[in-house]
Amino acid sequence: MVSAAPQIPARLARLYPFTPAAFQTPGGARMSYVDVGPRSAEAVLMLHGNPTWSFFYRDLIRGLSSSMRCIAPDHIGMGLSEKPENYDYTLATRIADIEALVANLGLKRVHLVVHDWGGAVGFGLATRQPALIGRITILNTAAFLSARIPFRIAVCRWPLLGEWLVRGLNGFAGPAASMAMHARALTADEKYGYLFPYGSWANRVAVHRFVTDIPMEAEHPTRATLGAIESRLSLLAGHEKLIVWGGRDFCFNDSFLERWRKIYPAARVERLAESGHYVLNDSGAVALDLIGAFLRESSQPSSGS
Numbered sequence: 001m002v003s004a005a006p007q008i009p010a011r012l013a014r015l016y017p018f019t020p021a022a023f024q025t026p027g028g029a030r031m032s033y034v035d036v037g038p039r040s041a042e043a044v045l046m047l048h049g050n051p052t053w054s055f056f057y058r059d060l061i062r063g064l065s066s067s068m069r070c071i072a073p074d075h076i077g078m079g080l081s082e083k084p085e086n087y088d089y090t091l092a093t094r095i096a097d098i099e100a101l102v103a104n105l106g107l108k109r110v111h112l113v114v115h116d117w118g119g120a121v122g123f124g125l126a127t128r129q130p131a132l133i134g135r136i137t138i139l140n141t142a143a144f145l146s147a148r149i150p151f152r153i154a155v156c157r158w159p160l161l162g163e164w165l166v167r168g169l170n171g172f173a174g175p176a177a178s179m180a181m182h183a184r185a186l187t188a189d190e191k192y193g194y195l196f197p198y199g200s201w202a203n204r205v206a207v208h209r210f211v212t213d214i215p216m217e218a219e220h221p222t223r224a225t226l227g228a229i230e231s232r233l234s235l236l237a238g239h240e241k242l243i244v245w246g247g248r249d250f251c252f253n254d255s256f257l258e259r260w261r262k263i264y265p266a267a268r269v270e271r272l273a274e275s276g277h278y279v280l281n282d283s284g285a286v287a288l289d290l291i292g293a294f295l296r297e298s299s300q301p302s303s304g305s
Helices: 054-064 091-104 117-128 151-157 161-168 173-179 188-198 202-212 221-231 254-263 286-295
Strands: 021-024 030-036 042-047 070-073 109-116 133-141 241-246 268-272
Touching: 021 091, 030 054, 030 091, 042 054, 042 091, 042 117, 054 070, 054 109, 054 188, 054 286, 070 091, 091 117, 091 221, 109 117, 109 286, 117 133, 117 221, 133 254, 133 286, 151 161, 151 202, 161 202, 173 188, 188 202, 241 254, 241 286, 254 268, 268 286
Parallel strands: 042 070, 042 109, 109 133, 133 241, 241 268
Antiparallel strands: 021 030, 030 070
């Protein structure tokens, strides 16, 4: 049985003034998503990672939605979406969920904005359907295999201990509210917004499963999925790209930025030296203005797909 959407408390609504819609994924779970702005078959699709949700994109949505359709889903288990205990919380399923949402909305062209795990999910969609994709904005993320993982994240993958830390002590989403910032601290209301969806053991199931889905081991089932995405990134070489990168990210550090530079040497890069992982929040209006100007450009992407 698909659960009802949670009520948005007034404290959260001040920063997140949206009325989310709902979509049932192929796996039978309720996905919450924001869909605001002029109705058209073209949209900006904003994909978050772990442990964030569409709240991460709140200011970008407000800045763009007067002129562009903005769609920001919460992955299953995250944000205001349903949080079933026994969902298939793998990268392959997350890509299929977003692909199904895009098809259900009848979108013919989407501009991507991706962050954290949203990079792997978004490029998973994009490498399957390059002709669907317009401009691409890359924010502190990866869509390729890497041997690097910070120790503090690796601990959260350990059997038994990792689940107890992440689900029992909120030892992933909780610390992220401070560790993902550098230039400033989140306000009390912003921190509340990030943590609101993850207030119990049950509601942290996907936070933990996102961590365990990092394919560090050679036999990890998601390794093949991510490797296939990496092998097809060249299909998007002709698409216009903007990389907005927080230079103080403890997780997706500059080694990931250099990988992106090598993969897409023609991409425009804006490195914000003092911004952390939550680059949209930590950079003031700088990142928002860069992305807004890029997405509003009238030129069409080349046919390199």
